[in-house]
Amino acid sequence: MNRNIVISTDKLTKRFGDFVATNEITFDVYEGEIFGFLGANGAGKTTAMRMLCGLSTPSSGKATIAGFDVYKETEKIKANIGYMSQKFSLYEDLTVQENIRFFGGIYGKKKKKIKSKSDELIQQLGLEKERGKLVGSLPLGWKQKLAFSVAIFHEPKIVFLDEPTGGVDPVTRRQFWDLIYDASDRGITIFVTTHYMDEAEYCNRVSMMVDGYIKALDTPTKLKQQFSAETMDAVFFELARGAKRKAD
Amino acid sequence: MADVVLNHISKTYNKGEVKAVTDVSFEVEKGELFGLIGPDGAGKTSIFRVLTTLLLPDAGSASVNGLDVVKDWKAIRKRVGYMPGKFSLYQDLTVEENLNFFATVFNTSVAENYDLIKDIYVQIEPFKDRRAGKLSGGMKQKLALCCALIHRPKVLFLDEPTTGVDTVSRKEFWEMLKRLKEQGITILVSTPYMDEATLCERIALIQDGKILSIDTPAQVVKQFPKNLYAIKSERMSQLLRDIRHLDYIDSCNSFGEYHHITFRDEDDYEIQKKLIADLNSKNHEYIEFKATPATIEDCFIKLLDQHE
Amino acid sequence: MRQFFAFVIKEFYHVFRDPKSMLMLFGMPIMLILLFGFALSNEIKNSKIVICDFAQDPASQRIIDKIEASKNFEIKKFLYDPRQIEQAFKEGNVKLVVVIPNHFNDDLLHLHKAQIQVIADASDPNTANTLTNYVTNIVMDYQQEITPFNDLPQKITTEIRMIYNPELKGTTNFVPGVMALVLLLVCVLMTSVSIVKEKEKGTMEVLLVSPMHPLMVVISKAVPYLFLSIVNLSVILLLSVFLLKMPINGSVGLLFFESSLLILTALSLGLLISNGAQSQQQAMLISLMGMLIPVLLFTGFMFPLENMPLPLQIIANVVPSKWYYIIVKSIMIKGLGLTAIWKETLILLGMTVFLLSVSINKFKIRLG
Structure with missing residues (x-):
C-alpha cells in the first residue's frame, strides 16, 4: 500500500472556554486509506472533524490536510477535500442533474468536463431515468449514494463522511460501501464516522475517541486482539463504558 | 389478549401519490416487547402515528388497548406513552422542568409514579438543573423516556429511540426496556438497527410500507432458506468482487470482518473446495471459510432480494 | 386547571x-x-417666518425683537397686507406667520388684554405644533415681563390658526x-x-x-x-x-x-x-x-x-x-x-x- 501521509495531526486541541473538546490528538492517515473515526456521543468527533475540514481553527497543536496547514491554508484544504453528512448533502428541491452541475461548478470544474463526468456518474449509479427528478423524491439510500458521488465529483484527495449510512437499509448500506471501496481504490482517502460497528470492520484502521482523547488506534484485527474481544462492538463498549463526559 | 391490533392499515400522503404504509396487519400481545425493524422511510413512523391517533389511516382499522384509534382517540391519548423520532423535549427547559411539565400535562406528578422511572431518572438526576438542549444524545433519550413514562402508560410507543445514540447508551436503553416490560407495559419500538432486533420478543421486518416478515427473532432467523458461510481473506474488497463473479454463488455480502455467502444450487464439500481453489487462483491468501448462523440482517437482505 | x-x-x-x-x-x-x-419632535431651528405688524407700536416692536433674538426663528420679511399672507405660504419655505393687530399697545394698556394671531402651515403637523408653541412661549415671556410694572395683569392671548391640515394629523x-x-x-x-x-x-x-x-x-x-x-x-x-x-x-x-x-x-x-x-x-x-x-x-x-x-x-x-x-x-x-x-x-x-x-x-x- 502507498504510504503517503495525507492527514497528519500533532497534539491537535480545541478548547471552548474551560472545556477541552479535543485533547492533544495525534495521528496520521495514509493515502487511499479508509479511516474509521469512532467515538461515543460527545467524545469530540464532530469538533475534530470540523478542524480537519478547515471549518474551525484549532486552539493549539499542528495539523496538515493534503499537505496544507489548518491554520493558514484553509481555502486550499477546502478545494482538496469532499464532505458529506447524514443531515445535509444535496438540495432536495433541485434535480439530480442540477445538483451535480451545481456542486461541480462550486469546485470550478469546466462546463464540458462537468457534462461528460455527470453523464458517467449518472450511468454508474443507474439513475438515467431519475436525472430530471427532484432529489427530494428519491429514496434515502439513493440520495446518500448520489451525495457521496457528488462529494467526490471533483476528485478530492480526502473525503470526510459523517455518519453517511444512518437509517439506510442493509442492502443500500452495502452498495454505499462498494462506492467507498471504489473511491479508495482510486487513491481517495476516506475519513468516516459511523454508529454501525460492522462498518468499523470495513475500515483499514479505526480510531476510538473517548472524552476528547484518542484512546485506541489500529486495524480492526489488532484492536480486537488488544482488547481480547470478539467483535468491534465489544471493543467499543469496553472503551466507551469508562467515558465520563456523558452529559455533554 | 392483543393490546395493539392493526387490520389492513394503509396510509398515503399527497393525495395517494406517496404510499407510506400498504395493507399492514399485526397484533401485539399485552406486556410484549415488539420491534418494528426497517430503514428510514419504511413506514415505521406512519404506523406509530396511526396508532397514537395522530394520523387517520386511509384504509383498515386499528385498536390500542381495546380502543379504536379513530373513534376513541381521546381515551387512547390518556393511556399511551409516546416518544417521537426526535427526542421531543423543550430544549430551553431544564431536565426537572421538562419532567414536571409533562407530569402535569398528563394529570399526574413525578412523585406519584417515581418508582416506575426511578432506575432511569437516577442516571440523569445529577444534571437535573441543566437545560435539555445541553444534554448528550444518550441523556436526552433517557429524559424523553422518563417523560413518556411519567403517567404510567398501558402501551408505550418508542419511535427510533436509539437513532443517533452511541452503542453504550443503546445497550443501556434496551436494558431499561426489559425492566419496563417486566412491569407489564406493552412496548412497541422501532429501529433501523438490525442488531437490535434480537432484543425484542417479536419483530416485524418492514420495507417500503410493507411487512416482510413477522415472528420471533429466532424464528425469523430459522426461516433463512440456505446454509450461510462466512469467508475472509487478506484483501476483502477484492474478495467481494471476485466471489460475486463466480456463477455458482447465490449471494455475497460484506458483514463486518467477514463476507457472508450462499451457494446457488448444490451446497456440499465439493463446491466449497472449488470456491477455495478458485480464490487461490486469484491470489487470495489466508482464506478463512466457515459455516455461520444467519443474523436478522442476513434475513432482511434475503427478504428484500425476494421482494424485488 | x-x-x-x-x-x-x-x-x-x-x-x-x-x-x-x-x-x-x-x-x-x-x-x-x-x-x-x-x-417627529426634535427642536426646530431657524425656521423662516413672516411678521405682519399692523400695530407698529412699542409693544409690538418688543415682541418682534424677542422673536428675532430666538434661535428658532429667522424672520424672512415683514408684510403689511393680510392678503399677502397666503401668498407668502405658497411661495414656500415660510412655516409660520405672526399677525399683530392694530392698537396692540393701546389694548394692552387700557383693556388689559390683547390678541396675537399665529398662522402655521400644518402640512407638517409636528413642526407646526412645535413652532406655535415657541411663539406662545415668547409671548408669555413678554407678558410676564410687563406685568410687575402694572397693578392689573395684562393678558395677551395667542390665537392659533393652522392651515392646510387643521386637524394636525400626525x-x-x-x-x-x-x-x-x-x-x-x-x-x-x-x-x-x-x-x-x-x-x-x-x-x-x-x-x-x-x-x-x-x-x-x-x-x-x-x-x-x-x-x-x-x-x-x-x-x-x-x-x-x-x-x-x-x-x-x-x-x-x-x-x-x-x-x-x-x-x-x-x-x-x-x-x-x-x-x-x-x-x-x-x-x-x-x-x-x-x-x-x-x-x-x-x-x-x-x-x-x-x-x-x-x-x-x-x-x-x-x-x-x-x-x-x-x-x-x-x-x-x-x-x-x-x-x-x-x-x-x-x-x-x-x-x-x-x-x-x-x-x-x-x-x-x-x-x-
Missing part, C-alpha cells in the same frame, strides 16, 4: 429564556415609540398607530411562531398524545401572550404619556378593553397561520407579510385613508387595525366614551368572534 397553569408557566420560561423573543416583545415597541416620538396620531401595529404584529408573530416551533421540534406530537384537550393546548399558549401584550400596551402608554407628553383624555379602562379585543383578534390570526405553516420561518414570513404591510397601509396613521382610491378604502375596512385606530384616537385624543365608538367596537368584536371561531374550527386534533 393544574395542567393549564403548568403550561402557562412553561410558556413564560420560553419567552424569558429567549433573548430574541424578549427583544421582539419589549424592544420593538419601545424602539418604535422612541423612533416615532423623537424623529403628531398625536402615531401613538395609536404604533399601538395597533405592535399589538397585531407581536401577537400574531409570537403565537404563530411558538406553535409552529412545537410542531417543528416534535413536542406538539407528544402534547397531542396526552390527555390534555388539543384546544386547551392552544388556549394555554394564547394566554401568556395576551398577558404579555397587555404589559406591552402599558409600557407604550407610559412612554407616550411621560416621555412624549401625550395625554389620555378618555377612560383608561375602556382603552384596555378595546385593546384586549384587538389582541384576541391577533391571537386568532396567529393560530390560523400556525395551522398552515410548517416551519418557523414560514410562520414568520406569513405573519410579517400578512400583517405589516396591510397594517402600515390601511390603518390610516401612515397614509390618510381618505386620499386613497375607493377600492383600497374598501379593502381597508377588513383590516382590524383601522377600526382599532379610530377607537383609540377617539378615546385618547378626543376623550370620547363608548357611546361615540360603539359602532367601531361592534365591528372589531365581530371580526374577533369570526376569526376566533374559524381558527378554532380549523384547529387540527391530529397531524398533517
Whole structure:
C-alpha cells in the first residue's frame, strides 16, 4: 500500500472556554486509506472533524490536510477535500442533474468536463431515468449514494463522511460501501464516522475517541486482539463504558 | 389478549401519490416487547402515528388497548406513552422542568409514579438543573423516556429511540426496556438497527410500507432458506468482487470482518473446495471459510432480494 | 386547571429564556415609540417666518425683537397686507406667520388684554405644533415681563390658526398607530411562531398524545401572550404619556378593553397561520407579510385613508387595525366614551368572534 501521509495531526486541541473538546490528538492517515473515526456521543468527533475540514481553527497543536496547514491554508484544504453528512448533502428541491452541475461548478470544474463526468456518474449509479427528478423524491439510500458521488465529483484527495449510512437499509448500506471501496481504490482517502460497528470492520484502521482523547488506534484485527474481544462492538463498549463526559 | 391490533392499515400522503404504509396487519400481545425493524422511510413512523391517533389511516382499522384509534382517540391519548423520532423535549427547559411539565400535562406528578422511572431518572438526576438542549444524545433519550413514562402508560410507543445514540447508551436503553416490560407495559419500538432486533420478543421486518416478515427473532432467523458461510481473506474488497463473479454463488455480502455467502444450487464439500481453489487462483491468501448462523440482517437482505 | 397553569408557566420560561423573543416583545415597541416620538419632535431651528405688524407700536416692536433674538426663528420679511399672507405660504419655505393687530399697545394698556394671531402651515403637523408653541412661549415671556410694572395683569392671548391640515394629523396620531401595529404584529408573530416551533421540534406530537384537550393546548399558549401584550400596551402608554407628553383624555379602562379585543383578534390570526405553516420561518414570513404591510397601509396613521382610491378604502375596512385606530384616537385624543365608538367596537368584536371561531374550527386534533 502507498504510504503517503495525507492527514497528519500533532497534539491537535480545541478548547471552548474551560472545556477541552479535543485533547492533544495525534495521528496520521495514509493515502487511499479508509479511516474509521469512532467515538461515543460527545467524545469530540464532530469538533475534530470540523478542524480537519478547515471549518474551525484549532486552539493549539499542528495539523496538515493534503499537505496544507489548518491554520493558514484553509481555502486550499477546502478545494482538496469532499464532505458529506447524514443531515445535509444535496438540495432536495433541485434535480439530480442540477445538483451535480451545481456542486461541480462550486469546485470550478469546466462546463464540458462537468457534462461528460455527470453523464458517467449518472450511468454508474443507474439513475438515467431519475436525472430530471427532484432529489427530494428519491429514496434515502439513493440520495446518500448520489451525495457521496457528488462529494467526490471533483476528485478530492480526502473525503470526510459523517455518519453517511444512518437509517439506510442493509442492502443500500452495502452498495454505499462498494462506492467507498471504489473511491479508495482510486487513491481517495476516506475519513468516516459511523454508529454501525460492522462498518468499523470495513475500515483499514479505526480510531476510538473517548472524552476528547484518542484512546485506541489500529486495524480492526489488532484492536480486537488488544482488547481480547470478539467483535468491534465489544471493543467499543469496553472503551466507551469508562467515558465520563456523558452529559455533554 | 392483543393490546395493539392493526387490520389492513394503509396510509398515503399527497393525495395517494406517496404510499407510506400498504395493507399492514399485526397484533401485539399485552406486556410484549415488539420491534418494528426497517430503514428510514419504511413506514415505521406512519404506523406509530396511526396508532397514537395522530394520523387517520386511509384504509383498515386499528385498536390500542381495546380502543379504536379513530373513534376513541381521546381515551387512547390518556393511556399511551409516546416518544417521537426526535427526542421531543423543550430544549430551553431544564431536565426537572421538562419532567414536571409533562407530569402535569398528563394529570399526574413525578412523585406519584417515581418508582416506575426511578432506575432511569437516577442516571440523569445529577444534571437535573441543566437545560435539555445541553444534554448528550444518550441523556436526552433517557429524559424523553422518563417523560413518556411519567403517567404510567398501558402501551408505550418508542419511535427510533436509539437513532443517533452511541452503542453504550443503546445497550443501556434496551436494558431499561426489559425492566419496563417486566412491569407489564406493552412496548412497541422501532429501529433501523438490525442488531437490535434480537432484543425484542417479536419483530416485524418492514420495507417500503410493507411487512416482510413477522415472528420471533429466532424464528425469523430459522426461516433463512440456505446454509450461510462466512469467508475472509487478506484483501476483502477484492474478495467481494471476485466471489460475486463466480456463477455458482447465490449471494455475497460484506458483514463486518467477514463476507457472508450462499451457494446457488448444490451446497456440499465439493463446491466449497472449488470456491477455495478458485480464490487461490486469484491470489487470495489466508482464506478463512466457515459455516455461520444467519443474523436478522442476513434475513432482511434475503427478504428484500425476494421482494424485488 | 393544574395542567393549564403548568403550561402557562412553561410558556413564560420560553419567552424569558429567549433573548430574541424578549427583544421582539419589549424592544420593538419601545424602539418604535422612541423612533416615532423623537424623529417627529426634535427642536426646530431657524425656521423662516413672516411678521405682519399692523400695530407698529412699542409693544409690538418688543415682541418682534424677542422673536428675532430666538434661535428658532429667522424672520424672512415683514408684510403689511393680510392678503399677502397666503401668498407668502405658497411661495414656500415660510412655516409660520405672526399677525399683530392694530392698537396692540393701546389694548394692552387700557383693556388689559390683547390678541396675537399665529398662522402655521400644518402640512407638517409636528413642526407646526412645535413652532406655535415657541411663539406662545415668547409671548408669555413678554407678558410676564410687563406685568410687575402694572397693578392689573395684562393678558395677551395667542390665537392659533393652522392651515392646510387643521386637524394636525400626525403628531398625536402615531401613538395609536404604533399601538395597533405592535399589538397585531407581536401577537400574531409570537403565537404563530411558538406553535409552529412545537410542531417543528416534535413536542406538539407528544402534547397531542396526552390527555390534555388539543384546544386547551392552544388556549394555554394564547394566554401568556395576551398577558404579555397587555404589559406591552402599558409600557407604550407610559412612554407616550411621560416621555412624549401625550395625554389620555378618555377612560383608561375602556382603552384596555378595546385593546384586549384587538389582541384576541391577533391571537386568532396567529393560530390560523400556525395551522398552515410548517416551519418557523414560514410562520414568520406569513405573519410579517400578512400583517405589516396591510397594517402600515390601511390603518390610516401612515397614509390618510381618505386620499386613497375607493377600492383600497374598501379593502381597508377588513383590516382590524383601522377600526382599532379610530377607537383609540377617539378615546385618547378626543376623550370620547363608548357611546361615540360603539359602532367601531361592534365591528372589531365581530371580526374577533369570526376569526376566533374559524381558527378554532380549523384547529387540527391530529397531524398533517
